[in-house]
Amino acid sequence: MSIGLFGFGKTGSVVANEIINDKDCELKWVMRESSNNIGEFASRLLGFDHKEGKIYNVYEVDFNEFYKDNYVDVIIDFSASCAVNEYKEAVKYGSKIVSAISNYEEENINQLKQLSLQTAVLYSPNITIGINFLMEASKLLQKIAPNADIEIIEEHFRGKKDVSGTALRIADALGLDKEQHVNSIRVGGIIGKHEVVFGLPNQTIRIVHESHNRAAFGQGAIYAAKWIMGKEKGSYSMEQALSLIMSGSKDNELEPTVLL
Numbered sequence: 001m002s003i004g005l006f007g008f009g010k011t012g013s014v015v016a017n018e019i020i021n022d023k024d025c026e027l028k029w030v031m032r033e034s035s036n037n038i039g040e041f042a043s044r045l046l047g048f049d050h051k052e053g054k055i056y057n058v059y060e061v062d063f064n065e066f067y068k069d070n071y072v073d074v075i076i077d078f079s080a081s082c083a084v085n086e087y088k089e090a091v092k093y094g095s096k097i098v099s100a101i102s103n104y105e106e107e108n109i110n111q112l113k114q115l116s117l118q119t120a121v122l123y124s125p126n127i128t129i130g131i132n133f134l135m136e137a138s139k140l141l142q143k144i145a146p147n148a149d150i151e152i153i154e155e156h157f158r159g160k161k162d163v164s165g166t167a168l169r170i171a172d173a174l175g176l177d178k179e180q181h182v183n184s185i186r187v188g189g190i191i192g193k194h195e196v197v198f199g200l201p202n203q204t205i206r207i208v209h210e211s212h213n214r215a216a217f218g219q220g221a222i223y224a225a226k227w228i229m230g231k232e233k234g235s236y237s238m239e240q241a242l243s244l245i246m247s248g249s250k251d252n253e254l255e256p257t258v259l260l
């Protein structure tokens with residue numbers, strides 16, 4: 001499976017490493033915003049001997065021409081909300097999209113939705129396999145304890161400016177007011193921790209997920225990319241993919257769901 005990666009930052013560079021290490025994947029190219037390492041290979045920057053994942057600068061690429069000669073099966077996006085404008089041409093050649101952008105601008109999420117009318121698009125603000133089990137477990141517990149008080153605590157590295165997109169998605173899934181029930185902590189170099197606290201009269205139940213290494217995001221993105229191969233056009237999520245596994249449904253029964 002050939003992959004084009006948007007973003008080579010804190011997360012994208014680690015995701016690139018996971019893709020290169022995966023025997024079923026080939027990293028064809030990497031897109032980034034700055035002029036750092038343009039023309040070099042991500043593999044070499046990551047310490048591999050071979051050449052894989054040539055790095056391009058988004059402002060130096062003519063996207064009307066680029067995808068003609070640089071087709072990939074799946075584009076994985078760990079860059080920025082606006083990057084959706086840079087791969088809309090790719091879907092004309094059949095590329096599918098896995099977006100991990102956690103907080104989209106309204107305009108860009110609508111553009112991503114438009115792309116799902118032409119190709120298969122999987123969007124997940126937290127693409128770790130573990131966080132999606134946390135969401136399923138939280139929804140199940142809420143059914144068992146509908147009157148519980150619920151608070152969401154998200155912890156990230158000090159430099160993260162936006163509220164966790166994962167926490168906002170969990171709040172949505174549980175029908176909670178995002179302003180009231182999402183509590184953010186920014187300390188040190190925390191990669192990503194999400195805790196759902198259920199307060200009951202005589203006990204407290206905590207469901208916690210913590211990413212210790214950004215490789216977790218890469219593994220989840222590769223899982224999503226392999227899963228979305230062969231899917232028809234439409235919008236999909238990690239919850240869908242994993243809940244199908246948990247429920248034992250066959251993938252080919254899958255219908256796209258409007259999730260964006």
Ligand SMILES: NC(=O)C1=CN([C@@H]2O[C@H](COP(=O)(O)OP(=O)(O)OC[C@H]3O[C@@H](n4cnc5c(N)ncnc54)[C@H](OP(=O)(O)O)[C@@H]3O)[C@@H](O)[C@H]2O)C=CC1
Nearest residue numbers: 007008009010011032033034078079080100102125126127
């Ligand atoms: N869904 C999930 O599970 C996860 C999602 N994320 C999300 O991934 C995104 C990136 O996070 P993080 O790696 O920490 O951020 P960084 O700022 O470290 O990296 C951003 C990367 O995107 C590149 N970039 C910025 N704008 C564009 C553009 N228009 N086109 C192409 N590349 C661009 C930057 O290029 P350059 O390096 O040249 O400046 C950089 O390489 C965020 O939205 C974050 O929330 C992160 C972790 C997990």
Ligand SMILES: O=C(O)C1=N[C@H](C(=O)O)C[C@H](O)C1
Nearest residue numbers: 102125126164165166167192
């Ligand atoms: O910015 C990050 O790093 C992360 N962002 C995602 C989010 O906002 O939920 C997912 C993960 O927690 C790391």
